[in-house]
Amino acid sequence: MTFKIIEITPMLIPYGVNTSRRAPRPLNERQKDYVENYDYKTVFYDIFYSENNVCMVGPNLRNLESIINIGKWSINGFLRRDEPKFKSMWKVDNVSFELNYGELSGNPVNQFGVSCGWLDCDGKIQPNESAIFSGKKVLVSINKNNNLACIKDWIIFYQRTHGIDAVLLYDNDSTEYTMYELLDVIKDIEGIDVGVVVPWVCVKILPLVILFFNVLVFMLINTIYMFNYCLKTSCEKKFLNLKLKKIRA
Incomplete structure (x- = not known):
């Protein structure tokens, strides 16, 4: 195994x-x-x-x-x-x-x-390491955060219905569980004697850039809003002071 x-x-x-x-x-x-x-x-x-x-x-x-x-x-x-x-x-x-x-x-x-x-x-x-699967009937798929119980039922179905005896899963950066937990699920299934999990992770830079850009835009908008608010408040104070002076006069 x-x-x-x-x-x-x-x-x-x-x-x-x-x-x-x-x-x-x-x-x-x-x-x-x-x-x-x-x-x-x-x-x-x-x-x-x-x-x-x-x-x-x-x-x-x-x-x-x-x-x-x-x-x-x-x-x-x-x-x-x-x-x-x-x-x-x-x-x-x-x-x-x-x-x-x-x-x-x-x-x-x-x-x-x-x-x-x-x-x-x-x-x-x-x-x-393809020799691991030599002579095997292999179930292959990509996984990301699928429920472990559902994955187990899915493999059991293919084992009982189609006679698979090996599983190859490419894990696309799952966050709900580790690859070791995923591998343990495969190990527990009767009739499966080969199980392989491959970490299939792609690092993407652009979304971080977009997030950073969005933060900058938010900060800029917030700064403009605060500047306008302060300017408006300052003008209102000046207008109020001017009005009070006229009333006193």
């Missing part, structure tokens, strides 16, 4: 960098929460080893592709002289480097580095 939480290596555009993925949808076709929910800053969701390749998977790069292409990449500390290969799919881009003989015959491939101006970072190349 295997029950675990998978570690991922995301790559994000850093805070303070004035570069973002261009949104594909025209302004006149965007719903009210489009800007808030669109992922402007994630470059790759995960970086991992697969079939003699280092693979980087993320949302469509769009305008970021040229920047990634000219970046200086290294694997296990050695600079790559070739350019990465790009494969674009529906809402997903796969960027990869094919490993050479020296990289495959040497130390395990586990570190990458990249430098392309605004993006200068390194990190761990995650192992390919």
